[in-house]
Amino acid sequence: MRELQKIDFLLRCGRSRGNAVHLIRLKKLQLNMPTLESLLREERVFYPSEELIEKSNIKEFMEKRSIKDEDELRKKALEDVEWFWSEMAKEVGIEWFEEAEKVLEWNPPYVKWFIGAKYNIVHDALDKQMKLRKNKVAYIWEGEDGEVKKITYGELYREVNRLANALIELGIKKGDRVAIYLPMIPELPISMLACAKIGAVHIDVFSGFSPIALRERINDAGAKVLITADGFYRRGSVVRLKEDADRALEGAPSVEKVIVAKRVEFDVLMQEERDYWWDEATKDQPKECDTKIMDANDMLFILYTSGTTGKPKGVMHAHGGYAVGTAATLKYVMDLKEDDIYWCTADIGWITGHSYLVYAPLILGATSVIYCGAPDYPKPDRWWEIIEKYGVTLFYTAPTAIRMFMRFGEEWVEKHDLSSLRLLGSVGEPINPKAWYWYYKYVGKERCPIMDTWWQTETGHFLITPLPTTPLKPSSATKPFPGIEADVFDDNGNSLYGKNEGGYLVIKKPWPGMLIGVWRDPERYFKTYWEKFRNVYLSGDAARVDADGYFWIQGRLDDVLSVAGHRLGNSEIESALVSHPAVSEAAVVGKPHEVKGEAVIAFVILRKGYYPSEKLKEELREHVSKEIGKIARPDEVYFVSDLPKTRSGKIMRRLIRAKLIREKIGDISTLMNPEALILVEQAIEGK
Ligand code: WT7
Numbered sequence: 001m002r003e004l005q006k007i008d009f010l011l012r013c014g015r016s017r018g019n020a021v022h023l024i025r026l027k028k029l030q031l032n033m034p035t036l037e038s039l040l041r042e043e044r045v046f047y048p049s050e051e052l053i054e055k056s057n058i059k060e061f062m063e064k065r066s067i068k069d070e071d072e073l074r075k076k077a078l079e080d081v082e083w084f085w086s087e088m089a090k091e092v093g094i095e096w097f098e099e100a101e102k103v104l105e106w107n108p109p110y111v112k113w114f115i116g117a118k119y120n121i122v123h124d125a126l127d128k129q130m131k132l133r134k135n136k137v138a139y140i141w142e143g144e145d146g147e148v149k150k151i152t153y154g155e156l157y158r159e160v161n162r163l164a165n166a167l168i169e170l171g172i173k174k175g176d177r178v179a180i181y182l183p184m185i186p187e188l189p190i191s192m193l194a195c196a197k198i199g200a201v202h203i204d205v206f207s208g209f210s211p212i213a214l215r216e217r218i219n220d221a222g223a224k225v226l227i228t229a230d231g232f233y234r235r236g237s238v239v240r241l242k243e244d245a246d247r248a249l250e251g252a253p254s255v256e257k258v259i260v261a262k263r264v265e266f267d268v269l270m271q272e273e274r275d276y277w278w279d280e281a282t283k284d285q286p287k288e289c290d291t292k293i294m295d296a297n298d299m300l301f302i303l304y305t306s307g308t309t310g311k312p313k314g315v316m317h318a319h320g321g322y323a324v325g326t327a328a329t330l331k332y333v334m335d336l337k338e339d340d341i342y343w344c345t346a347d348i349g350w351i352t353g354h355s356y357l358v359y360a361p362l363i364l365g366a367t368s369v370i371y372c373g374a375p376d377y378p379k380p381d382r383w384w385e386i387i388e389k390y391g392v393t394l395f396y397t398a399p400t401a402i403r404m405f406m407r408f409g410e411e412w413v414e415k416h417d418l419s420s421l422r423l424l425g426s427v428g429e430p431i432n433p434k435a436w437y438w439y440y441k442y443v444g445k446e447r448c449p450i451m452d453t454w455w456q457t458e459t460g461h462f463l464i465t466p467l468p469t470t471p472l473k474p475s476s477a478t479k480p481f482p483g484i485e486a487d488v489f490d491d492n493g494n495s496l497y498g499k500n501e502g503g504y505l506v507i508k509k510p511w512p513g514m515l516i517g518v519w520r521d522p523e524r525y526f527k528t529y530w531e532k533f534r535n536v537y538l539s540g541d542a543a544r545v546d547a548d549g550y551f552w553i554q555g556r557l558d559d560v561l562s563v564a565g566h567r568l569g570n571s572e573i574e575s576a577l578v579s580h581p582a583v584s585e586a587a588v589v590g591k592p593h594e595v596k597g598e599a600v601i602a603f604v605i606l607r608k609g610y611y612p613s614e615k616l617k618e619e620l621r622e623h624v625s626k627e628i629g630k631i632a633r634p635d636e637v638y639f640v641s642d643l644p645k646t647r648s649g650k651i652m653r654r655l656i657r658a659k660l661i662r663e664k665i666g667d668i669s670t671l672m673n674p675e676a677l678i679l680v681e682q683a684i685e686g687k
Contacts, residue, residue, distance in 0.1 A: 046440070046472040048449040052422065056468040058332045061091065070469055070482075077482035078509070084483040085113070085324060085512050092327035092363060094119075095128055097293050100320075104510065109530035110517070111510040113321030117296035121323045122197040125362035126160060127291055129153040133365045140341075140390055141186050144233045144373025151186055153365070156193075158287045159186075163194035163259075163278075165285035170225055170257045174199030174292055177302070179223035179255070181214055181245055183207045183232035184372035187261040187278060188348050189358045191227045192301070196319070199292035202301045203314075206349030207232070207239075209629040211247035217304050218252040220314060221519065226252075227278075229261040230268045235374045242268040296320025302519050303351055305457040306567045307528060308558045310575035314519030315457050325461040325513030326360035329481060333451050334394050335423055335468045336364050343369035343387070344396040344425075350566070351457040352427055355513075356396060360461075375401060380408035384416040384443075395443070396425035396451075398565040402435045402443075403595045410442045418443060423468065425451040428565030429597045430553050436474040452477045454553050456539065457567070458529070460513025464551050476550045485509040486551065488543050493533045497545050502554055505543040506536045559653060561590040561598050566631050568600070570653060573634070576627035577602060580620060582610040587643050588634070589657040599635040600624075603643060603656060603680060612639035638683040642676040644668075656680055 053059055058070070067073045077084035082103035101116035129138075134154040141149045151159075172178060178195045180202055182188040188204075195202040203221045205214050218226065228245040231238050242260060246269065249255055260270070261278040270277070300319045304312040330336050334356075342361055346352035348370075361368045369390055375383050383405070387395060405413070424444050431439070431452055440450055454464040454477035464486055466478040480486040485508040488496045496503045514537075518525040532538050542554040556562065559570040570588045577586035585605040590598035604620065606612065617637040625633040644652045647670065658665050659681050668674060 044474065046449070046474070048468055048470070048472070049447065052335075052449065053469045056335050057337065058335070058467045058469055061332065070467055070479075074479065074482050078485055081483050081509060085328075088328035088483075088512075089114070089324045092324065092331055093128070094124055094324055094327070094363075096296070096320075097123070100296065106510050108535040109526055111321075111514050112297050113318075113324070113510075113512050114296040117320055118293050119296040119320045119323070120196065120199075120291045120294050121300060121319045121359060121363070122160070122193055123291050124323060124327075125359060126153065126157050126193060126197075129362070129365055130157055136365065137367045138362060139186060139189070139368055139370050141370045141372070142386065143185075144236075144371075144377055149186060156190065159190050159282070160193040160197060161287055161289035162282040162285040163190055164197045164289040166259070166276075166281040167194055167200065167225065168198055168289075169285075170259075170281075172198065172200050172225060174294075175201065175299070176225075177201045177203055177221045177223040179214070179218045179221065179226045180204045181207060181209075181226060181228045181241065181248075182261065182349075183229060183239075183241065183263065184347060184370055185229065185232070185261060185263055186370070187227070187229065189362075189370075192348075192354070192358055193362075196300055197289060197291050199294055199298070201299050204301070204303060204349045204354065206347055206629070207241060208347075208349075208631060210626050211244045212627050213629055214245065214248035215250075215252050217312065217314075218248065218255060220304075220312075221302055222254045223252075224254060225257045225259065226255050227259045227261070229263045230266065231264040233264065233373060235377050238264050238266065240266075240268075246271075294319055297516065299516065301354065303354065303457055305351075306560055306569035306572055307524075308560065308569060308571065310569065310571040312569070312572065313521065313524060313528070316516045316519055317460055317513065318516045321512035321514065322355075322460050323359065323363060325511060326355040327363040328512075329453075329462040329465070330356060330360035330366075331364055333453065333462055333465050333467060333481070334396065334425055336361070336366055336394060338365070340366060340393045340422075341369065341391050341420070342366050342394040342396075343371075343390075343392045345371070345375070345383070345401065346396075346398070346427070351460070352396075355461055375404070376408065379412070380405065381412040381415055384413050384418060387418050387421065388416040391420040393420050393422045394425070395421055395423075396427065398428040399426055399431040399435050400428065400564040400595060400597055402426070402431070402439045406435060406438050407595065410438070413442045418445065421445075421448050423451065424448045425453060427453045427455070429562045430475060430477075430555065433474045440474075450474075454541075454551070458515045459507075459511065459539075460515065461511075463507060463511065464553070473550055476546075476552050478550055480551070483509075484511055488545050488551075489533060489536075493536075498547050498549065500544050500546045502542050502544045504532070504557065505539045505541040505551070505553065506533055507539065508536050510537075561588075561600060563590070563598050563600060563631055564596045568628075568632050572628065573600060573602070573624055573632050576624045576632070577604060577620060579627065580623045582606055582616060583620065585643060585651075587651045587653055587656055589653050589660060591635075591657070591660050593635070600632060601660060602634040602637045603640050603683070604637055605640060605643060638680075640676075640679050640683045642673060642679050644674070644676040644680065645672050646670050647672045660684060 097118035100114035105112040139151045258275045302314040344356045453462040464477040488503040573588040574586045584607045587603045593599035
């Protein structure tokens with residue numbers, strides 16, 4: 001009890017979460033994981049204002065159906081998920097070409113939604129909007145250099161059609177894969193929509209990824225076309241993206257054609273017969289293009305995400321269910337209405353951007369802001385300036401960004417009038433109480449509730465999230481969205497619901513935006529998500545559920561890091577390290593970091609003939625950055641002569657991490673070489 005008071009005290013004085021965690025020496029759960037912040041509790045509850053509740057979309061939905069409160073809604077929705085999701089489809093205005101014969105078919109581990117329906121998501125995102133909102137602004141785009149473009153639904157429609165026709169001319173057909181490697185310019189959503197319109201599958205690769213990472217994804221997907229740009233601005237200087245794309249293509253024989261958008265206007269090398277400037281490829285194309293009539297369960301995109309092996313997995317999503325799930329959650333969680341100005345700061349290259357910057361807001365006919373540049377450029381108030389300038393009403397960002405702005409100080413926020421804001425959102429990792437309060441107080445002025453949305457690349461849309469009517473407990477993603485059955489299991493599959501004990505976060509019923517598989521790897525799909533608890537989806541996160549049914553997400557259980565909201569596989573970074581000639585073995589672990597959430601720390605065994613030096617450390621950090629991208633660059637590299645391993649030879653990252661954060665080690669009976677732990681410790685202490 002004394003300890004709990006101490007933590008509370010630390011939190012209230014605003015000391016770092018790291019300290020508090022450290023102090024409590026958490027009771028280790030029987031799970032194979034580093035630390036669970038099981039005792040790190042925040043007792044205060046925050047209630048959304050009456051006005052906000054009264055006017056909320058969810059309140060209206062419930063009133064129409066005489067449902068008295070959200071708990072009743074959750075109950076009803078779970079009793080009949082088919083009813084609930086059909087209602088959602090209607091409420092977000094989905095227009096099927098042909099109606100479904102059946103809502104749900106669940107043949108574990110595969111799901112189909114809206115069976116028999118003919119559909120294309122682009123019909124709702126774009127074609128339909130030509131009748132409804134042709135002259136409404138779909139995107140307010142701002143570049144780092146201050147350039148602004150306002151793109152209406154009508155303009156977006158034309159540009160998408162032109163590019164779609166160009167893709168058809170290049171031979172792209174239904175089911176073909178098109179890789180997209182673009183910064184946050186309007187051509188990025190246009191490319192995705194153009195692919196989807198003709199039934200092609202888009203594979204976005206975040207523009208911060210290295211050529212090698214891009215190549216790996218292109219090859220895995222077998223993409224025929226790559227869409228990229230000459231370059232873009234970041235912190236005032238030019239990033240030469242086309243050069244990276246060219247490097248990737250040196251080993252990517254499936255790519256026949258490349259379309260290059262112009263953003264910065266400098267000379268780039270264009271390979272004859274292969275490379276086409278965007279403008280030239282699209283300018284003479286017709287402004288109309290038929291939308292391919294697809295099956296609701298046909299594939300819309302593949303998006304690669306990190307897992308426990310070195311190889312990224314291609315998560316597949318389909319048109320129909322994904323459209324319903326993303327649009328419904330945006331409408332009822334972020335409370336999106338016709339005249340809102342909505343800003344989701346995520347990069348479109350990740351799932352958040354796919355779902356909540358491209359598909360869902362367009363289906364709902366929203367006006368969204370896209371900013372292409374560094375958040376603190378030229379000054380740390382760039383984001384707040386944008387909110388004021390465009391009168392942003394709904395703002396959705398990540399805890400890592402909030403922590404960065406906290407460091408700059410609230411004076412940068414206070415310079416701007418943020419009174420237009422009505423509701424805030426958070427995603428990517430648990431938002432620690434300190435960041436929560438800061439966001440609530442300085443950005444939301446204690447008026448705007450924070451929707452802490454838990455979901456994943458695989459889930460497609462929010463699964464555990466507050467509604468605008470939900471009382472909030474800071475740091476808790478609160479409760480499952482209606483129609484979602486979430487639980488926490490112990491190792492044997494017993495429910496720990498309401499017990500406030502850490503365990504495996506699982507989802508017990510399929511949901512509309514659920515992944516339809518892992519690209520060309522059904523076995524991995526089964527093993528990763530469905531093997532441990534048969535027919536129950538294993539999220540890979542640890543969580544606990546308190547007595548009020550609130551979910552507290554505690555981080556990943558598997559070997560996956562969360563760096564500045566980006567998911568990186570430990571083994572992915574390790575493979576990058578061992579691909580360097582000097583490295584024989586490597587272990588990568590995460591260390592709590594105040595801004596990034598986790599920092600990448602590498603332990604490296606050198607090959608014969610190589611010796612530790614500062615220069616080599618820097619070279620290895622640079623090497624990882626080249627192999628994967630800057631986000632994966634290790635903060636620290638330690639040279640060791642041995643690493644702790646199990647008898648079967650598996651490196652025990654858990655123990656290395658425990659040493660790193662000075663935590664009790666616990667059971668080491670399965671360790672083959674206990675002395676290696678001492679070596680690790682000495683390296684950390686700089687001995
Ligand atoms: C992992 C998924 C979903 C878009 C962003 C990342 C963590 C995400 C939360 C949240 C606690 C969260 C989980 C999850 N995560 N949102 N609100 N609270 N943790 O997508 O790269 O697929 O990563 O991000 O660990 O498993 P992703």
